[in-house]
Amino acid sequence: AQSVAQPEDQVNVAEGNPLTVKCTYSVSGNPYLFWYVQYPNRGLQFLLKYITGDNLVKGSYGFEAEFNKSQTSFHLKKPSALVSDSALYFCAVRVFSSGSARQLTFGSGTQLTVLP
Amino acid sequence: DTEVTQTPKHLVMGMTNKKSLKCEQHMGHRAMYWYKQKAKKPPELMFVYSYEKLSINESVPSRFSPECPNSSLLNLHLHALQPEDSALYLCASSQDINSNTGELFFGEGSRLTVL
Numbered sequence: 001a002q003s004v005a006q007p008e009d010q011v012n013v014a015e016g017n018p019l020t021v022k023c024t025y026s027v028s029g030n031p032y033l034f035w036y037v038q039y040p041n042r043g044l045q046f047l048l049k050y051i052t053g054d055n056l057v058k059g060s061y062g063f064e065a066e067f068n069k070s071q072t073s074f075h076l077k078k079p080s081a082l083v084s085d086s087a088l089y090f091c092a093v094r095v096f097s098s099g100s101a102r103q104l105t106f107g108s109g110t111q112l113t114v115l116p
Numbered sequence: 117d118t119e120v121t122q123t124p125k126h127l128v129m130g131m132t133n134k135k136s137l138k139c140e141q142h143m144g145h146r147a148m149y150w151y152k153q154k155a156k157k158p159p160e161l162m163f164v165y166s167y168e169k170l171s172i173n174e175s176v177p178s179r180f181s182p183e184c185p186n187s188s189l190l191n192l193h194l195h196a197l198q199p200e201d202s203a204l205y206l207c208a209s210s211q212d213i214n215s216n217t218g219e220l221f222f223g224e225g226s227r228l229t230v231l
Contacts, residue, residue: 032218043222106158
């Protein structure tokens with residue numbers, strides 16, 4: 001089984017402040033973890049992924065995420081938020097083992113609003 | 117800019133109409149997907165094609181009929197839809213259904229309204 005939880009439906013942050021969007025996961029096996037962003041009336045855009053290796057993953061638009069195995073978390077972070085970062089963010093997990101992969105499981109989404 | 121192209125961007129149809137959504141990718145990907153997304157909700161998987169064969173059907177009603185004419189194209193044929201089928205329909209592709217990199221590339225979606 002595999003699942004992800006995004007505990008916050010809404011995150012508000014002031015422009016220029018650091019932002020964090022939280023994600024925790026539950027899997028049987030080794031997780032592949034992803035962050036996607038969705039701007040209004042657009043499709044999902046891939047931001048970054050963790051497959052293996054360095055726990056700190058850097059992605060597009062200055063975002064990064066830290067994989068924490070002991071806390072089963074994969075929080076998305078950015079040191080200085082921009083108003084243009086306001087969007088809907090989805091965490092997703094996929095388990096890959098024995099030559100096959102489960103399909104992506106998405107979290108419920110977190111609406112990020114960056115206030116000017 | 118997305119490398120997965122979906123047409124039309126918007127579609128309004130009556131419950132008796134027949135219409136189709138189209139998706140195209142030229143990344144050489146061998147897995148293609150249809151998702152349905154309601155407002156502010158995560159995408160829900162509908163169908164997965166692997167090497168042009170239907171691999172996964174997530175118990176989708178038969179009024180939705182997918183088709184994969186070739187490795188670059190994916191269609192979703194719509195017939196006798198219900199108002200609750202109104203949603204954003206997203207197409208996606210990935211290198212392979214079992215790719216160990218795993219990320220999906222999404223199109224911009226087709227917003228469907230059923231009257």
